[in-house]
Amino acid sequence: MASITVLGSGSWGTALSIVLADNGHDVLLWGRSKKAADEINSSHTNEKYLPGITLPESITATIDLEKAVGHGDTLLFVVPTKAMRAVLKEVNGLLDRPVMMIHASKGIEPDTYLRVSQIIEEEVPAEKRRAVVVLSGPSHAEEVSLRQPTTVTSSSLNTEAAEEVQDLFMNQHFRVYTNPDLTGVEIGGSLKNIIAIGAGMTSGLGYGDNAKAALMTRGLAEIARLGMKLGANPLTFAGLSGLGDLIVTCTSVHSRNWRAGNMIGKGQSIDEVLNEMGMVVEGIRTTKAAYQLAGREEVDMPITKGLYDVLFNDKPPHEAVEELMGRVRKREVEDLKLGESDPLNDFEP
Known part of the structure; x- marks a missing residue:
């Protein structure tokens, strides 16, 4: 049994706490809200984020960060990427020993273009980190909390650490694979939120499955192009x-990013969307970061650019779609610009 602190008491942090508690670990859940912590400790629920779910009684909650950091030798960060630096600075000031640092947040920081693992490495010195591991994959908190079958990936530059995290989470409902491609896993998990906003937007505009399929397929090509430019393994983007x-x-009403895009497609402003949802929509911030990063790396990402114009330049959604459909003709497979040694070259167009 391990003593694990989960930093972030939203839907995903709470759902992962359930997985860890089911596996017999000592779980302390930290968040800023005293009301939420009291509810978890007294009623074993977190109704704001996971309505109708009863949490294992072994999960306890606190708003005391010093207590949380001192709880064990494994810290799981599940806070929004915009809050990651601030939380890490606080944690670093309290750490007096090396700990395993896991994160399950999906995003890229605007202006610095850093992935979450890189932010961790900037804010916490190496002598306080046993390893940095990312947990990512297709996983809605609502379904994980109901113990429905879910499969994710554990990735780290340290293979043993990735396998250790695999063992912490693995059970009959929650299957974990390992992947050494840390860059690809984080890029895939972050940029898919952009495409999900686009998928929701097309639905909000009244378009059907054809448009959604096209957006997802071409969106994956964009994700792969940028990821490969940053050194990722292209096969990672065909995985979890x-x-x-x-x-x-892109296909579920559980997705905050899809819901946000759907509301934007129906004519609501970003401010109206965020106020109504009352939760962080990672894809909005990541769209800005990916647009900036694509410019720096000179990578063609027309869907990302179109969404950036909608989100930050007030372009009407239907105009962005019309521009995408009116782009000059080109071949599908050459978009990836694969070299002769790339494994995807074995596929026929």
Whole structure:
């Protein structure tokens, strides 16, 4: 049994706490809200984020970060990417020993273009980190909390650490694979949120399955192009943290990013959407970061650019779709710009 602190008491942090508690681990769940912590401790529920779900009684909650950091030798970060730096700075000031650092947040930081693992490495010195591991894949918190079958990926530059995290989470409902491609896993998990906003937007505009299929397929090509430019293995994007996560996020009403895009497609402003949802929509911030990063790396990402214009330049959604459909003709497979040594070259167009 391990003592694990989960930092972030939203839907995903709470759902992962359930998995860990089911596996017999000592789980302490940290968040900013005293009301939420009291509810978890007294009623064993977190109705704001997981309505109707009863949590294992072994899960306890606290708002005391010092207590949370001192709880064990494994910290699982499940906070929004925009809050990650601030939380890490606080944690670093409290750490007096090396700990396993896992994150399950999906996003890229605007302006710095850093993935979450890179933010962790910037804010927490190496002597306080046993390893950095990402947990990612097609996984809605609502379904995980109901113990429905879910499969994800554990990735790290440290193979033993990835396998250790695999063992922490693996059970009959929650299957975990390992993948050494940390860059690809984080890029896939982050950028699929952009495409999910687009998928929701097409539905909000009244378009059907044809448009959604086209958006998802071409979106995956964009994700792969940028990921490969950053050194990722192209086959990662055909796996759980690429295609798998893209499917689940673009096709489900559980997805905050899909819901946000759907509301935008129906004519609501970003501010109206965020106020109504009352939750973080990672894809909005990631769209800005990916647009900036694509420009720096000179990678063609027309869907990302179109969504950036809708979200940040007030372009009407239907105009962005019309521009995408009116782009110059080109071949499908050459988009990936694969070299002779790339494994995907074995596929016929």
